[in-house]
Amino acid sequence: MATYCLTVARLQLALGHGARRLHVSAAYRAKANVSMSRFEPTAFVNYENLQSNVDIVQKRLNRPLTLSEKIVYGHLDDPHNQDIDRGRTYLRLRPDRVAMQDATAQMAMLQFISSGLPRVAVPSTIHCDHLIEAQTGGVSDLAKAKEVNLEVYDFLASAGAKYGVGFWKPGSGIIHQIILENYAYPGVMLIGTDSHTPNGGGLGSICIGVGGADAVDVMAGIPWELKCPKVIGVKLTGSLSGWSSPKDVILKVAGILTVKGGTGAIVEYHGPGVDSISCTGMATICNMGAEIGATTSVFPYNHRMRTYMEKTGRADIAALSDKYSHLLVPDEGCEYDQLIELNLDELKPHINGPFTPDLAHPVSEIGAVAEKNGWPLEVKVGLIGSCTNSSYEDMGRAASVAKQALDKGLTCKAQFTVTPGSEQIRATIERDGYSKILGDVGGVVLANACGPCIGQWDRRDVKKGEKNTIVTSFNRNFTARNDANPATHAFVTSPEIVTALAIAGTLNFNPETDYLTAANGEKFKLDPPNGDELPSKDFDPGQDTYQHPPPDGQSLKVNVSPESNRLQLLDPFDRWSGGDLEDLKVLIKVKGKCTTDHISAAGPWLKFRGHLDNISNNMLIGAVNSENDGINKIKNQLTGEYGGVPDVARHYKANGVSWVVVGDDNYGEGSSREHAALEPRHLGGRAIIVKSFARIHETNLKKQGLLPLTFNNPSDYDKIRPDDKISVKGLKTFTPGKPLIALVKHSDGSEETLEMNHSFNETQIEWFKAGSALNRMKELQH
Numbered sequence: 001m002a003t004y005c006l007t008v009a010r011l012q013l014a015l016g017h018g019a020r021r022l023h024v025s026a027a028y029r030a031k032a033n034v035s036m037s038r039f040e041p042t043a044f045v046n047y048e049n050l051q052s053n054v055d056i057v058q059k060r061l062n063r064p065l066t067l068s069e070k071i072v073y074g075h076l077d078d079p080h081n082q083d084i085d086r087g088r089t090y091l092r093l094r095p096d097r098v099a100m101q102d103a104t105a106q107m108a109m110l111q112f113i114s115s116g117l118p119r120v121a122v123p124s125t126i127h128c129d130h131l132i133e134a135q136t137g138g139v140s141d142l143a144k145a146k147e148v149n150l151e152v153y154d155f156l157a158s159a160g161a162k163y164g165v166g167f168w169k170p171g172s173g174i175i176h177q178i179i180l181e182n183y184a185y186p187g188v189m190l191i192g193t194d195s196h197t198p199n200g201g202g203l204g205s206i207c208i209g210v211g212g213a214d215a216v217d218v219m220a221g222i223p224w225e226l227k228c229p230k231v232i233g234v235k236l237t238g239s240l241s242g243w244s245s246p247k248d249v250i251l252k253v254a255g256i257l258t259v260k261g262g263t264g265a266i267v268e269y270h271g272p273g274v275d276s277i278s279c280t281g282m283a284t285i286c287n288m289g290a291e292i293g294a295t296t297s298v299f300p301y302n303h304r305m306r307t308y309m310e311k312t313g314r315a316d317i318a319a320l321s322d323k324y325s326h327l328l329v330p331d332e333g334c335e336y337d338q339l340i341e342l343n344l345d346e347l348k349p350h351i352n353g354p355f356t357p358d359l360a361h362p363v364s365e366i367g368a369v370a371e372k373n374g375w376p377l378e379v380k381v382g383l384i385g386s387c388t389n390s391s392y393e394d395m396g397r398a399a400s401v402a403k404q405a406l407d408k409g410l411t412c413k414a415q416f417t418v419t420p421g422s423e424q425i426r427a428t429i430e431r432d433g434y435s436k437i438l439g440d441v442g443g444v445v446l447a448n449a450c451g452p453c454i455g456q457w458d459r460r461d462v463k464k465g466e467k468n469t470i471v472t473s474f475n476r477n478f479t480a481r482n483d484a485n486p487a488t489h490a491f492v493t494s495p496e497i498v499t500a501l502a503i504a505g506t507l508n509f510n511p512e513t514d515y516l517t518a519a520n521g522e523k524f525k526l527d528p529p530n531g532d533e534l535p536s537k538d539f540d541p542g543q544d545t546y547q548h549p550p551p552d553g554q555s556l557k558v559n560v561s562p563e564s565n566r567l568q569l570l571d572p573f574d575r576w577s578g579g580d581l582e583d584l585k586v587l588i589k590v591k592g593k594c595t596t597d598h599i600s601a602a603g604p605w606l607k608f609r610g611h612l613d614n615i616s617n618n619m620l621i622g623a624v625n626s627e628n629d630g631i632n633k634i635k636n637q638l639t640g641e642y643g644g645v646p647d648v649a650r651h652y653k654a655n656g657v658s659w660v661v662v663g664d665d666n667y668g669e670g671s672s673r674e675h676a677a678l679e680p681r682h683l684g685g686r687a688i689i690v691k692s693f694a695r696i697h698e699t700n701l702k703k704q705g706l707l708p709l710t711f712n713n714p715s716d717y718d719k720i721r722p723d724d725k726i727s728v729k730g731l732k733t734f735t736p737g738k739p740l741i742a743l744v745k746h747s748d749g750s751e752e753t754l755e756m757n758h759s760f761n762e763t764q765i766e767w768f769k770a771g772s773a774l775n776r777m778k779e780l781q782h
Contacts, residue, residue, distance in 0.1 A: 047324050050074040050187055054327060057084065064331030066231045068266040068298050071206040074327070075189045077223040086337065087230045087264060090761045092223035095189045095208075097123040098215050100165075101175045101450075102156060103130035103602075104193035104673060106567065106610030108212030109159045111774055112219055114570050116781065118163070118554060121221030125166040125183070126156050127175035130606055132449035134417070135458040138426075142171050142447045151566050152610060155558065162553040165219075172545035173422025173448040176200070176387040179207070180283055181312050181424055186301045186321045186328040191218055195290045195672040195696060196387050196475060201298040202283025203305055204321070204328050206266075208296045209696055211674035213703035213773050220777065225763060227695075229295045230265040232257075233336030236273030238345030242528040243363075243512055245397070246281030247389060247473065247494035249342065250288040251350035255360025256340060260666040262294030263695055265337065269299045270330055273344045278533040279308035280391035287388045288475040288492075291357040293669060293694055301328035304533075311534045349512070353477045353491035354469075356593070363497055367508030375489050375507070376469040380461060382412065382502025383482075384438075384495040385419025385446070386453040389473035392428060392539075395420070396531025398495040399434040401511075402441035404526050405503045409519025412442035413505025415461060419446045419453070427542030428535055441503070452482050455603030459483040469507060471498050476670065478597050480622070484604070496529040567610040572778075573681055573705050575771040581686050581707075581728040583745070587649055587659040588634050589722055591626035594663050595670035596697060598622035600679055602671070609675065612682050619679040620645040620661070627722040637723055646683065653684035662720045663690035668697025677701045681772075687728055689742065689756065691717055702764045705772040712739060712755035719754065723747045728756070734768070736761050 054070050056079040065073070076082045077092040084091070098120070100108050105126045112120070131152065132145040146153065153170060160167040168178055175192065176199035183190065186204030191197065193215050200207030208226070218224050234253060240246065253267070267289050269282070277285070282299040289297035299305075301321055309318040321328060349363040354375060361369055370377055384390075384398050395418075405411065418438050420426035426448050429435050435445055450456060453474040459482075462468045467487045474482070477490035491507070500511040515523040550556075560567045590598075601618045608615040621632040621644065635641070636648045638655060652659050661680065667690040668676060677700035680688065687707035691714040701708040707728065711717055720726075729741040742754045760768070770776040 051327060053079040056080060064334040066268055066334045067300050067330040068231055068268050070327055071187055071189060084228060086228050089228045090225050091228050093226055095191045095218050095224055097190050098218050099175055099179055099192040100126050100215060101130050101194045102128045103606050103609045104212055105156055108193055108215045110570050111212055111216045114774060115220055115777055117220055120164045120219040122218055124219055125168060126160050127168045127178055128170040129174045129449045130454060132170060132447045133456045133458055134446045134451040138445050138447040145170055155567055157547060159558045161549050162556040162558050164549045166549060167547040169545040171448055174387040174450055177421035181422060185317050193672055196287050198289050198296040199283045199287035199387060201286030201296055202279055204299060204301045206296055206298060209672040211672055211696060211700035211703060213674060230337040232265045232267045233339045234267060234269045235271040235341045236269060236344055237271055238273050238343045239276030240344050243349045244347045245494040246277050246284045248347050248350045250285045251352050251360055254292050254352060254358040257292045258358045259291060259669055260293045262292035265294055267294045267297040274299060275302055278393055279304045280393055284388055291475055301325055349497055351491050351493040354489035355479050357477055357492055364510045370507045376467055377507050379414040379471055379501050379505055379507060380468045381415040381470045382498045383417045383452055383472040384498050386474045387421060388475040389495045390419060390421030390425060392425060392535055393531050393533050394495045395429045395434045397529035398499045399437040400529045400531055401496050401499040401526060402437050406441055408524055410503060412502040414502040416443040416502045417446055418443045419451050420448050423448050423542040423545055424539050427540040431540050432535060455481055455484060457483050471501050473498050478595050481597055500526060565611060565614055566607060568612055572775050573771040576769045580731050583725040583727055584686055585637055585652060585657055585659040586722055586724050587661055588620060588623060588645055589626040589662040589720055590664060591624040592664055594623050594667050596668055596673050596676040597670055599676035600673055612678055615675055616679040616682050617646045619683060649683040658684055658686045660687045660689055660726055665691045667693050669694040672696045674700040677704045681706050702767055703773040705768055709756040709758050712757050716754045719752055721746055734765055
């Protein structure tokens with residue numbers, strides 16, 4: 001039997017029962033200046049077992065399989081008996097590993113501590129990338145973050161050491177780039193507590209974003225549940241060239257599918273056009289698949305992936321991927337639930353926004369569209385980097401544009417920032433001169449962290465409420481996301497287009513056709529960008545920022561001060577009473593788009609992610625109240641006065657009054673943050689009733705003992721009034737597939753009976769009855 005071992009920092013392989021071991025190259029270890037302890041094997045992925053499971057399922061289904069089906073079904077807990085029906089049944093899966101970013105890891109580790117288990121059952125890592133605020137530059141910002149977040153970093157490092165979780169220190173880089181460089185490989189299944197975990201699909205992995213409670217299940221060794229995904233095929237023909245980039249593929253697809261078009265599905269790219277895209281380019285496309293609601297996205301194994309693994313110290317796994325390549329590509333004749341065809345020869349550079357990532361425009365048209373809609377044409381800031389676009393190739397292409405401007409005596413008219421995705425990328429682009437070019441053109445190199453992409457940006461060039469435009473190579477551009485200014489018009493595009501627009505200083509510039517004026521007055525046109533896919537000199541790993549957990553951490557202590565305002569141990573939520581939910585107040589009827597940013601804002605609130613009571617003070621403060629179109633202004637039905645959403649919720653809770661939230665379509669789109677589910681539960685919420693849910697948020701609500709319900713008739717949303725009382729009936733006979741009933745009592749004495757759908761299965765109903773999935777886990781331990 002062949003067993004393949006994934007190391008903490010690089011992949012090792014153990015063939016047979018120790019018969020032969022293929023190590024990470026000694027040259028790479030020496031260059032990285034790290035000890036062998038960093039390379040101890042901690043995960044075991046058995047390709048033969050993957051093959052066996054696929055064979056069992058394929059015999060049962062008697063049809064060709066897509067690539068995503070092979071990897072997902074290859075990780076089934078019980079391939080012989082698992083009911084498999086795309087879009088209907090729930091799969092019980094055994095992921096290979098878990099990754100957590102520091103903002104979500106706090107709550108995940110607090111929940112794991114509450115479980116009472118001594119050590120994680122699968123290889124897991126924590127990545128410090130979310131808590132570093134961009135202010136003046138990478139070095140100073142990192143130093144300040146280490147000081148301000150010392151308590152949280154100490155908690156995560158000590159909890160990781162005690163429970164067997166690897167710890168990537170602040171400054172190491174963004175979680176998704178670290179995963180791509182170290183842990184992803186063709187055929188692996190990884191779950192991560194961040195919605196952009198699908199980035200790993202660029203290396204042929206099934207990487208899925210989840211909430212912290214899901215991560216706890218996997219870390220506890222419990223089979224993880226996922227609704228059997230549908231599969232959307234995207235067939236790529238032709239090849240990328242000129243100003244077109246991998247980012248344009250997903251910008252175009254987002255325009256086609258919209259922010260909810262991928263919900264419940266894996267997007268699987270295939271076709272001859274795939275080979276024209278680099279491995280990191282494929283990762284870019286998979287990363288932003290989160291913006292169309294997709295469960296994840298994936299590319300088939302090819303030579304671009306092999307080359308990337310060889311360059312990142314994993315030549316051995318590349319060779320074995322070649323050997324098992326039949327497992328890592330779709331079967332001929334496999335069927336997709338939906339098929340999109342995209343000719344890359346015809347694909348033009350795109351820019352999406354503002355305020356939503358699916359509003360797609362060709363770059364050639366954005367100037368005219370902006371003028372027509374009254375969007376500010378002047379580009380105030382251009383920002384490149386982030387987990388979506390911070391590869392060596394991305395930085396090289398951006399630098400090639402910047403170099404042309406410098407050669408003509410120009411620098412950026414807009415402010416310009418650069419965010420390296422990892423310490424390895426930072427060190428390598430510094431060595432190879434890209435950082436100097438980007439700096440000379442006006443760029444400020446920020447810390448290896450998320451920074452402005454998630455709102456960690458101390459922006460001071462505009463006042464809050466001042467209308468302005470920024471262009472980024474990020475993935476998400478919801479209202480106020482980047483800088484907490486709802487008047488900022490944020491557009492997402494490729495790093496090279498961001499660079500060109502920052503130099504021009506306006507949206508009304510098409511680098512394919514328009515001219516710039518050189519310092520000497522000459523007109524010139526930018527040549528299409530170019531950049532090496534990978535460095536010719538190999539990567540420079542930079543500083544060693546990884547902490548490996550000790551073999552036995554049981555004697556270690558994890559201290560959480562009762563006086564802390566950053567961390568708080570969790571108390572169990574109350575169990576279901578055994579009866580129907582009667583006369584629930586409508587806390588707020590939300591109008592329009594309500595993302596997890598609206599439900600639980602990031603930015604300055606990130607510092608409270610480990611303290612449930614404090615973070616709950618941001619619950620729904622960004623949501624629009626249908627009653628008055630106000631933000632964070634709702635009527636307290638007990639006092640008749642208006643107040644903030646968290647304040648009214650706390651008042652209801654203090655008076656023993658439970659409540660519901662009523663929402664619109666695709667409620668909870670965006671981040672994987674489970675705080676958007678924990679906070680309503682903590683403040684007395686019982687149900688969330690909407691037209692439709694985003695996948696991760698719906699699961700997170702179930703995990704915390706709430707009832708996510710959808711109107712059987714979406715127009716019933718209009719029947720709910722702000723002063724209604726709602727009773728949820730049918731809970732004593734709560735079963736999968738059977739709708740519940742909402743009895744709506746209006747203040748004028750009239751009543752209406754509405755049918756409510758749900759997607760609970762038997763296991764999830766047990767979570768509800770126990771009060772949460774964590775409560776249920778504890779019950780099963782006794």
